[in-house]
Amino acid sequence: MKKVKPLILVTNDDGITAPGIAALVEVMKTLGEVVVVAPDKAQSGMGHAITINSTLRINKVKIYGAKQEYSCTGTPVDCIKFAVNKIMHRKPDLCVSGINHGTNMSINVIYSGTMSAAVEGAIEGIPSIGFSLTDQSIDADFTASKKIVRTIAAKVLQNGLPSGVCLNVNIPKLKYELIKGIKICRQARATWIEKFDERFDPGGQAYYWLTGKFENFDAKEKDTDVWALDNNYVSVVPTQFDMTAHLAIKEIAKWKL
């Protein structure tokens, strides 16, 4: 009996030509049959945005030698929805997003297009993983990342994931030999102290760039993703899409609204 190869969907948020997705496709081709559907341009910070007020275009491309490859004018979440419902002949066995150029730890998971694609995979009922490397450079070295990605993806293909849960994997910018291990942890409680960089156009009108400073409220805790990365571990945070604050239901019910 012929063994069916795992079917793997790959996307990212840095756009289909980013070196990070090239590295991810390279690893996935060693694990199964690969379909790539990724944004045609950078979509960082797009969070869980979907395209409903305008339309989508899809273009067939041939870049990485995968079974099928498409660029999409939409967001990372659009890519997952389109792939699963319009391109793929069956539900994929694994959905991976990344490898993002830059970390997506802590509160950043909610702003991240990379992670939103993985979360959307989980919503679609697919075991899903978002991968990020703490190196924003176009010349980032994905050598160590590729080994880590393969280890974790193979394990998820083997074990599956709990219902409603995907993984947020962040990899420190280190040689493989210097990475101390893989920590399963929680997202650190943190926020951004925003600073809007005000500039003026040639006509004298103001415009703004969003910038900010990351503030970690859990700086003393050792069970967080920020701690893991700071201490040369890969962080793996099980991430869910149910946003209900279940513990708060009883408390607010006492209000007798």
Place this chain on the structure above:
Amino acid sequence: MKKVKPLILVTNDDGITAPGIAALVEVMKTLGEVVVVAPDKAQSGMGHAITINSTLRINKVKIYGAKQEYSCTGTPVDCIKFAVNKIMHRKPDLCVSGINHGTNMSINVIYSGTMSAAVEGAIEGIPSIGFSLTDQSIDADFTASKKIVRTIAAKVLQNGLPSGVCLNVNIPKLKYELIKGIKICRQARATWIEKFDERFDPGGQAYYWLTGKFENFDAKEKDTDVWALDNNYVSVVPTQFDMTAHLAIKEIAKWKL
């Protein structure tokens, strides 16, 4: 001693001219001093997107007689960040978003610009509420909604909210007398079965509209927001931004990665 009025930040995702935000501002003016910072165009489905690859413009407007009013070229989350960090002289006592034209129950909370603004308010440490009415029409009647909004907002101003939690309030399209009450509940487990409506431009190239059918996995459960709305109740779901699947940490730690 002069009593300081509550400072209230108002935004939405349907854009600053939507009747829903007019209704919301009207109610908030009876509760405190109001600052409006809202998108200059419809931003439905933008989820937790932020603008980092391009710039923001802010324009002062005078529409609703609030203390300060601005339209913003960015997303609902951008509006909250800009308001809190650039416009307001102190942290607001309350942040409200809506009233959305259309429901944001169940899984839709993650795609919703309305709710993402409220979630961002919570990330900023502000008691925050998103309001939605199950009526997408420009002619939606907000009479009943205004009473409900006032009741819930006044209670939140009085009690605050648990740390890290905001409220997702959905109001059924009914006369006030026919609304049975307010239910504190959880988001129903559900998904969208997407269908991409394929069309062809005059040049013969395909483009797609995202459409879909809502599928409720909790149709038999009575503790969900979908049940509440179907049974003529207002649904209130305490909603959190921590996406860690805390219960899955131990399970995945057993993998010995």
